[in-house]
Amino acid sequence: ETGVTQTPRHLVMGMTNKKSLKCEQHLGHNAMYWYKQSAKKPLELMFVYSLEERVENNSVPSRFSPECPNSSHLFLHLHTLQPEDSALYLCASSQGRNSGNTIYFGEGSWLTVV
């Protein structure tokens, strides 16, 4: 148990569906992240939120829409996805943005787009 909880753990959706991934951290951190992990590729940073403001958006397609309503919760809204978006989506959190601070990861949400 890392203190970062992701739901659902598995999601299968059609290309015309709208769904959301949820992340909750119980660590009192003030920064949260979405990463994408695809087979045979390094982890890709998607979004960074610091103090509930989006501070990083690494050229992610608009079919992915993040939302951070408070410092403990982070959502990733999904719509009209493509099969190549199938991957493990990892949420993470940290306290502050110092380079030495540890980032804690959730167990991930496996997404399959059919």
Place this chain on the structure above:
Amino acid sequence: AQSVTQLDSHVSVSEGTPVLLRCNYSSSYSPSLFWYVQHPNKGLQLLLKYTSAATLVKGINGFEAEFKKSETSFHLTKPSAHMSDAAEYFCVVSDSSSGSARQLTFGSGTQLTVLP
């Protein structure tokens, strides 16, 4: 700019023998370095981190890593492998040179297999 290279995509060892997972990095500034482990169907768990203190860092489960600035390396070692060590390991570098929100650069991972 920063980068990290994990020199082996797969490493196979026998149970009870030493483990060596190699990592080289590049960074324009004094980096922080991490090793994470990912067991099947699980998220990433921190093994250990280096943040400009002692160059030999001890982590969980008997793992340790040595920061060698002259070689730009941060190799992960364990004296004796256990079956439960079978997993994927990621070397990660972080610096705050950008001045923006912190980013990590992940290596491509090393899959460790432990043979009985």
